[in-house]
Amino acid sequence: MPGPTRAPTLADVAAAAGVSLSTASLTFSGNKPVSEATRERVLSAAASLGWTGPNPLGRSLRRGRSGVVGIAVGQLSTAFRDPAALPMLDAVSEVLGAAGLGLLLMGDDEEHARLPLDAVIYDICGRDDWGPYGELVAREVPLVVVEGPSWPGTTFIDIDHRGGAAALAAHLHDLGHRRVATLTLEASHPQREREAGLREVFPRASVVGACASDLAEAQRLAADFLSADPGVTAIVCQSDVQAAGVVLEARRRGLDVPSDLSVAGFDGVATPWLDLSLTTVVQPLVAKGRATAEAVLARISGADVDDVVLPVELRVGDSTGPA
Amino acid sequence: MPGPTRAPTLADVAAAAGVSLSTASLTFSGNKPVSEATRERVLSAAASLGWTGPNPLGRSLRRGRSGVVGIAVGQLSTAFRDPAALPMLDAVSEVLGAAGLGLLLMGDDEEHARLPLDAVIYDICGRDDWGPYGELVAREVPLVVVEGPSWPGTTFIDIDHRGGAAALAAHLHDLGHRRVATLTLEASHPQREREAGLREVFPRASVVGACASDLAEAQRLAADFLSADPGVTAIVCQSDVQAAGVVLEARRRGLDVPSDLSVAGFDGVATPWLDLSLTTVVQPLVAKGRATAEAVLARISGADVDDVVLPVELRVGDSTGPA
């Protein structure tokens, strides 16, 4: 009499096949050899019972792993609106997926710290700290921090913000620019490093403002700035999206880029809707994602992992020219 | 003698506090009252042992729930490049997060079906079917399909593609357009429905081509089409990003939008880099996300859930005008 019969378990399969629980388990895990005859008996028993493979919950408890890796990105829509986030996320997901791990989005709320996570990736460029961090450390969940500030007991994946920004600044200096302004990200590790790199060359660069990597916000800040201080010959932004906003705003006021104003970005992402190739610092997004995922895998397997700093590359486009 | 001592368990806490395992559990879950004296004893025992709350793995097995909900979106970078995806994702995440659930990204590989998932959201507009579906159904994992084709035993969340597309088409017809072309998404449920809506008004609309919701691809298709067939007065796209691509390409050829060519989109997302407000069909992205998440919650709790079809709204912008 069927009724609302509960899902079959491996024990049911074993019983139906007339073998022990352990043999049934081995049949599916393949961790030890099983004779062909019994293998077939077990498989057909499983099929006829409709058993669909080991229950992930039981398996997780036994193995001490859930196969789920959290990725903390702050507000989701903000994080993914930045086109730099996607190739990185893709690479992380690909490497983890190949290892059978899944990626869980950790938003703003802290509840997620109670979920079964094997490791957590911190990729919250915008912020310097984050709530559940303490709880995760206490639970000894491996932490991999991407472009974050220094924290004890975690692995870091970073890029050479400072070097890239300095190279870009040198490029502008070579072009004859002397009065330079910068549009920065909100206070954070990348913001500080990138600004420091710029100031190695232009110690007194003025500040347009600080905002997220958002076109409209950048445009607004540029509008205010250009109205007030028409004297600068170049604006260095901390993201390509910001730079695009500045370009659009400059044009709106009749300024030509780059002959009237040079504009530079950071990241090296595609901006197909802009008919101009930005001068920018290209960061290796895919390599960053891979390195992050590989650090996660290593930490999960208990290995010690060295921090990583990836190189960046200056790409000169059509948005910068002689002062 | 400390050494590499394993993490403390609730049983250790109970022993240290001199109470039974069950009492210790109740102290933290609050499922039954515990006297103030013992509560304090247990709490301080937990604190001194460094016990950081119930191990999610044990809890998951016992409760039969992991707290993780999968969301299948196909290739990640493709899915999230579409700006329509983000508000929806945000809303889903918010509602699920409030219920203590996390969102796990399921990419293209099928391994993820072996993870401990309480439910799965199918939001793969681009495709008509997907590998692990069968396995998930066999495991009786609740499935909520967003804008997908009909599948047995799943819950559907949809929008009124056809009605919206028809309303938009009527708007163009009112403006006097008679020769209309359409740029569609790749074959899928939304594509079919939106095209059907258009053909209610323009049965013989020609087809520019089909592509993802991608600016560059749309631009390329528009270029080919406009070179070959200059006779149409309006192009109806199946996404705003596509429409933006068509606008850019039309302008590149010296055509004015809307006086030389009317262009319409779908979705109602922000395109801040376009100095033109698109005529489009606005879909309620946040409501769609909320409805999806609520369906998931209901299905997880075992309830039967009705399918949902959300209304859309025509928004007339500056990209369409008299023929």
Add this chain to the structure above:
DNA sequence: CCGTCGTATCGAAACGTTTCGCCACCTCAG
């Protein structure tokens, strides 16, 4: 013919939690 080895299988013990049913005790009404 006996000792050894390798292979296939099995039983039992984890993994860490929640919850069901029961017991002991205290209080209060009769």
Add this chain to the structure above:
DNA sequence: CTGAGGTGGCGAAACGTTTCGATACGACGG
């Protein structure tokens, strides 16, 4: 003083899997 009712706590049984150590058995070399 006694029985009823309520409260706080306890023991034990799940939840479903993997894996360790032991056992049975056939083959093989001496």
